[in-house]
Amino acid sequence: MAWNCDTDGLLPVSKAKEIILGAINVVKEIEEVSLDDALNRVLAVDVSSPINVPAYDNSAMDGYALRHEDLTNTSQFQLVGKSFAGNAFSHRIEPGECVRIMTGAELPKGADTVIMQENAEVEGDSVSFTVAVDKGEAVRPKGDDIREGASVLQSGKKLSPIDIGLLASLGCDKVEVYRKIKVAVFSTGDELLSVGEAARSDRIFDTNRPMLKAMLTSLGAEVIDLGIIPDDRALIQQTFERADQEADCVITSGGVSVGEADYTKEVLDEYGDIDFWKLAIKPGKPLAFGRLKKSVFFGLPGNPVSSAVTFDQIATPALKCMAGQLPSSGIQLQAEANSVFRKRPGRADYQRATFFTNDEGLLCVQSAGSQSSGVLSCFSNSNCYALIEQERGRVEIGENLTILPFSSLIQSSD
Numbered sequence: 001m002a003w004n005c006d007t008d009g010l011l012p013v014s015k016a017k018e019i020i021l022g023a024i025n026v027v028k029e030i031e032e033v034s035l036d037d038a039l040n041r042v043l044a045v046d047v048s049s050p051i052n053v054p055a056y057d058n059s060a061m062d063g064y065a066l067r068h069e070d071l072t073n074t075s076q077f078q079l080v081g082k083s084f085a086g087n088a089f090s091h092r093i094e095p096g097e098c099v100r101i102m103t104g105a106e107l108p109k110g111a112d113t114v115i116m117q118e119n120a121e122v123e124g125d126s127v128s129f130t131v132a133v134d135k136g137e138a139v140r141p142k143g144d145d146i147r148e149g150a151s152v153l154q155s156g157k158k159l160s161p162i163d164i165g166l167l168a169s170l171g172c173d174k175v176e177v178y179r180k181i182k183v184a185v186f187s188t189g190d191e192l193l194s195v196g197e198a199a200r201s202d203r204i205f206d207t208n209r210p211m212l213k214a215m216l217t218s219l220g221a222e223v224i225d226l227g228i229i230p231d232d233r234a235l236i237q238q239t240f241e242r243a244d245q246e247a248d249c250v251i252t253s254g255g256v257s258v259g260e261a262d263y264t265k266e267v268l269d270e271y272g273d274i275d276f277w278k279l280a281i282k283p284g285k286p287l288a289f290g291r292l293k294k295s296v297f298f299g300l301p302g303n304p305v306s307s308a309v310t311f312d313q314i315a316t317p318a319l320k321c322m323a324g325q326l327p328s329s330g331i332q333l334q335a336e337a338n339s340v341f342r343k344r345p346g347r348a349d350y351q352r353a354t355f356f357t358n359d360e361g362l363l364c365v366q367s368a369g370s371q372s373s374g375v376l377s378c379f380s381n382s383n384c385y386a387l388i389e390q391e392r393g394r395v396e397i398g399e400n401l402t403i404l405p406f407s408s409l410i411q412s413s414d
């Protein structure tokens with residue numbers, strides 16, 4: 001499994017993903033949660049519908065229900081009653097009769113068509129219609145949306161608000177989901193301060209841990225926050241042992257490159273079976289991955305942009321798979337470069353950028369500015385990656401580029 005970067009060059013991103021996906025296990029434990037607690041949980045069973053939706057033929061409009069064939073014989077219908085949602089007209093309608101009907105109300109027996117009230121003229125009990133309609137007009141037939149027994153949602157689906165609505169329409173008040181994956185996170189580095197501590201001119205705030213915790217929460221994971229661990233061998237070892245005991249996955253940031261003042265590598269060499277890779281990705285070249293005694297481990301690079309991009313592009317697909325989610329591929333679009341994108345061949349570059357439609361309706365993309373892996377502000381102002389492939393060099397204005405719109409993990413879209 002080891003990939004020796006020194007002799008074989010940089011490890012391609014696709015190869016790294018393949019190795020990682022081959023090394024992880026999907027959680028097995030299933031739990032039942034109420035529909036109110038099901039948002040963003042991963043469905044552990046296939047769901048088929050216990051009922052027809054809608055449960056009965058009903059009207060899509062406020063209007064008049066009638067037999068379509070009668071429209072060829074008469075222009076005057078006799079109004080014989082009313083059908084309200086939840087309070088239906090109980091008799092069969094006979095030839096030449098119509099029933100006043102409200103949106104959602106059950107269609108009277110015998111009726112097959114509804115004409116909206118805007119197209120009706122009413123005089124006492126006599127109704128005539130001003131337009132011709134097709135049979136079945138404004139009728140929502142029983143089972144039109146979902147037939148009883150039909151497959152509705154597949155195991156592995158992360159439940160969205162729409163899925164919650166769909167399950168509610170079936171009357172499901174509980175769903176079986178995989179338990180949340182537990183992910184332990186900590187940062188290493190003597191230069192780090194926790195947010196809330198007083199700023200110091202010789203320290204930086206721990207940016208990665210709150211950012212990674214937020215991304216993990218968006219993913220639906222249970223986060224175990226182990227804080228900032230100083231550069232102390234015994235403390236780092238203890239923290240790895242605890243994290244490994246408590247979590248399915250352990251994520252750290254920093255200390256995976258070639259720096260000296262760091263014990264992470266030493267501890268990991270003893271405690272786990274970890275490979276230190278040099279990935280063909282920018283930002284985020286140094287990355288560690290492997291197994292601890294019980295859990296899997298991702299050592300993300302310390303620079304905040306590198307940490308976020310490697311989490312998003314490398315760790316996220318693996319964590320989704322671990323959580324039982326079906327594989328999904330994000331949207332890729334082609335856009336025209338509206339600015340120069342500087343790049344040297346050698347690594348796939350996930351540059352932060354903004355896409356937009358120009359006055360001619362053409363999809364364009366503009367660099368978000370600094371591509372330094374310490375500059376989060378440009379990341380925050382962007383809405384996509386401009387993905388410049390491994391072997392490609394500088395991209396000139398007017399050339400085509402692949403863009404990857406950010407997922408909700410990176411950016412809120414509204």
Ligand SMILES: Nc1nc2c(c(=O)[nH]1)N[C@H]1C(S)=C(S)[C@@H](COP(=O)(O)OP(=O)(O)OC[C@H]3O[C@@H](n4cnc5c(N)ncnc54)[C@H](O)[C@@H]3O)O[C@H]1N2
Nearest residue numbers: 187205206207208209254255256257259285301302303306
């Ligand atoms: N001689 C070389 N130097 C470096 C290489 C290399 O190949 N040869 N790789 C560079 C690349 S690429 C990256 S990325 C960084 C990654 O280094 P580490 O993962 O070992 O991270 P650190 O050295 O600990 O920190 C890098 C940088 O990030 C800051 N940092 C660390 N943790 C946090 C945090 N939690 N919140 C905010 N900022 C953090 C740290 O202060 C450093 O500025 O190495 C390059 N060097």
Ligand code: MOO
Nearest residue numbers: 283284285306373
């Ligand atoms: O990951 Mo480093 O430059 O690619 O920040």
